[in-house]
Amino acid sequence: MIILSNVHKTFPTGTQGLTDISLAIDKGEFVFLIGGSGSGKTTLLRLLTREMTPTSGEIRVADVPVHAISESKVHTLRKQIGVVFQDLKLLMDRTILENVLLPLEVAGVSINQAKARAEELLEKVGIQHHKDKFPIQLSGGELQRAAIARALTLSPIILLADEPTGNLDDATAESILSLLQAIHEEGTTVIMATHNMNALKKYPHHRVITLEKGTLAKDTKKKDAKGDTHGSA
Amino acid sequence: MAAHRKTMWFHLRRSPYQACAAILMMSITFLMMTAFSYLLVGSHVLLQYFESRPQVNIFFTNETSQSTIDALGEDLRANSVVSSVTFVSKEQALAIYREQNKDDPLLLELVTEDILPASLEVTTYEAADLRPIADALAGNPAIQQVVFQRDIVERLAFWLSALRQVGIAIIVLLAIESLLVITIIIGIKIAQRRNEIELMQLIGATKGYIAAPFVYEGILYGMVGAVVGWSIASGFLYYYAYLIEQSGFFAGIPVLPVPWELYAIVFGAMAAVGIIFGYAASMIAVRRYFRS
Numbered sequence: 001m002i003i004l005s006n007v008h009k010t011f012p013t014g015t016q017g018l019t020d021i022s023l024a025i026d027k028g029e030f031v032f033l034i035g036g037s038g039s040g041k042t043t044l045l046r047l048l049t050r051e052m053t054p055t056s057g058e059i060r061v062a063d064v065p066v067h068a069i070s071e072s073k074v075h076t077l078r079k080q081i082g083v084v085f086q087d088l089k090l091l092m093d094r095t096i097l098e099n100v101l102l103p104l105e106v107a108g109v110s111i112n113q114a115k116a117r118a119e120e121l122l123e124k125v126g127i128q129h130h131k132d133k134f135p136i137q138l139s140g141g142e143l144q145r146a147a148i149a150r151a152l153t154l155s156p157i158i159l160l161a162d163e164p165t166g167n168l169d170d171a172t173a174e175s176i177l178s179l180l181q182a183i184h185e186e187g188t189t190v191i192m193a194t195h196n197m198n199a200l201k202k203y204p205h206h207r208v209i210t211l212e213k214g215t216l217a218k219d220t221k222k223k224d225a226k227g228d229t230h231g232s233a
Numbered sequence: 234m235a236a237h238r239k240t241m242w243f244h245l246r247r248s249p250y251q252a253c254a255a256i257l258m259m260s261i262t263f264l265m266m267t268a269f270s271y272l273l274v275g276s277h278v279l280l281q282y283f284e285s286r287p288q289v290n291i292f293f294t295n296e297t298s299q300s301t302i303d304a305l306g307e308d309l310r311a312n313s314v315v316s317s318v319t320f321v322s323k324e325q326a327l328a329i330y331r332e333q334n335k336d337d338p339l340l341l342e343l344v345t346e347d348i349l350p351a352s353l354e355v356t357t358y359e360a361a362d363l364r365p366i367a368d369a370l371a372g373n374p375a376i377q378q379v380v381f382q383r384d385i386v387e388r389l390a391f392w393l394s395a396l397r398q399v400g401i402a403i404i405v406l407l408a409i410e411s412l413l414v415i416t417i418i419i420g421i422k423i424a425q426r427r428n429e430i431e432l433m434q435l436i437g438a439t440k441g442y443i444a445a446p447f448v449y450e451g452i453l454y455g456m457v458g459a460v461v462g463w464s465i466a467s468g469f470l471y472y473y474a475y476l477i478e479q480s481g482f483f484a485g486i487p488v489l490p491v492p493w494e495l496y497a498i499v500f501g502a503m504a505a506v507g508i509i510f511g512y513a514a515s516m517i518a519v520r521r522y523f524r525s
Contacts (some may be wrong), residue, residue, distance in 0.1 A: 078434075
């Protein structure tokens with residue numbers, strides 16, 4: 001599903017973002033991506049959506065050579081990947097429903113179908129009753145749910161969540177985790193960058209990839225580019 | 234398409250003053266463009282009219298006898314390039330003058346029969362034949378002045394050319410200013426919606442999809458500006474053309490009434506230019522954003 005081979009990322013300032021990252025993630029896996037600030041978690045997620053390109057190495061997502069595709073093909077790739085951004089990126093001058101509708105509008109789904117799908121997802125994440133409110137009227141947990149609903153609108157094969165429990169209290173964080181777990185159980189590959197150690201304790205069977213200063217420090221289920229399991233690092 | 238229109242209206246509602254400024258600027262540009270279009274077409278018709286009626290006016294001194302005038306008239310009629318020769322006596326000249334100035338008693342009081350000379354109106358088949366006739370008559374002691382329409386046409390052509398150049402210069406300046414205003418306003422709107430655009434890109438929107446509402450907005454500014462500018466200029470022309478026609482100022486000259494086809498053609502041209510302007514300006518703004 002996702003294969004990274006010897007991926008390096010050096011920023012224009014000369015800072016080393018990632019160094020020689022190689023890993024493979026299977027379809028339907030739930031992966032925790034952990035590491036301190038500046039360890040490269042967000043950089044790794046941004047490479048997967050082609051928000052940035054690797055300095056060297058190869059990245060494949062669902063057999064698409066992300067490192068090599070032209071700019072004109074990037075939008076097709078992004079429609080297959082749902083992203084819950086660290087800063088959520090909800091549009092403050094649009095209602096929750098309008099925010100969730102956005103990816104469907106971009107995909108050219110008819111307005112009636114789009115509304116039905118958006119309302120279904122808002123129901124799923126538990127904020128259907130807030131659909132006509134603006135983001136400023138919702139709590140942090142509710143905003144996270146709205147961002148998750150938006151990420152799921154196009155039924156992505158992969159869901160990337162960057163610190164989705166970052167600023168939430170324990171109870172709210174747990175409810176968000178449960179929601180992501182439910183999405184995973186429906187067959188979606190979930191990659192969640194987090195600092196939340198409680199999440200790892202709650203789901204100990206999920207794979208954990210640890211990054212340190214841009215290098216792959218630990219992988220609880222390491223696979224090479226051919227997909228062969230090598231056990232814990 | 235519907236999504237782009239919805240987004241465009243959303244943008245317009247969020248910043249109505251910017252939209253008004255853009256439309257106002259475009260309206261002024263198209264008002265000037267429409268007005269100069271009518272002026273150029275009208276002046277072209279006027280020029281063609283004069284060019285198609287080649288004529289020399291020979292004004293005689295008061296001392297010139299009628300027999301001398303008649304002899305000269307006969308000589309001219311014998312010339313193969315001359316199509317007609319008409320004598321206008323001092324009395325007829327005064328009558329014409331009185332008719333033209335019947336509403337101004339002061340001008341009528343100042344002029345007597347002695348001031349206005351008798352004249353011959355000589356018409357040729359070709360405008361090019363006017364100057365040889367005028368040159369041949371120059372130096373004749375019986376003649377006070379020779380005025381031929383080539384002078385009038387040339388002067389008219391000169392002033393119309395100057396007017397055209399000034400008009401084109403003003404229109405070009407206004408067009409550049411309008412393009413810049415729309416580019417800046419669309420640019421401001423893009424900057425205001427940077428977060429939205431960034432999100433759209435991240436959720437898989439193409440550049441074309443992102444650009445479309447801004448391009449539609451630019452085209453809307455151009456089209457509304459063209460319609461407003463054309464409506465004002467055409468309204469003025471329609472109203473004043475009627476008044477001028479009633480006054481008889483252009484009597485005999487086929488400038489008025491303005492044909493409706495001209496209104497329609499100018500409207501079509503202005504609408505097309507409006508669309509092109511709006512499209513070009515918004516594309517410049519959008520491309521600048523994507524390049525940055």
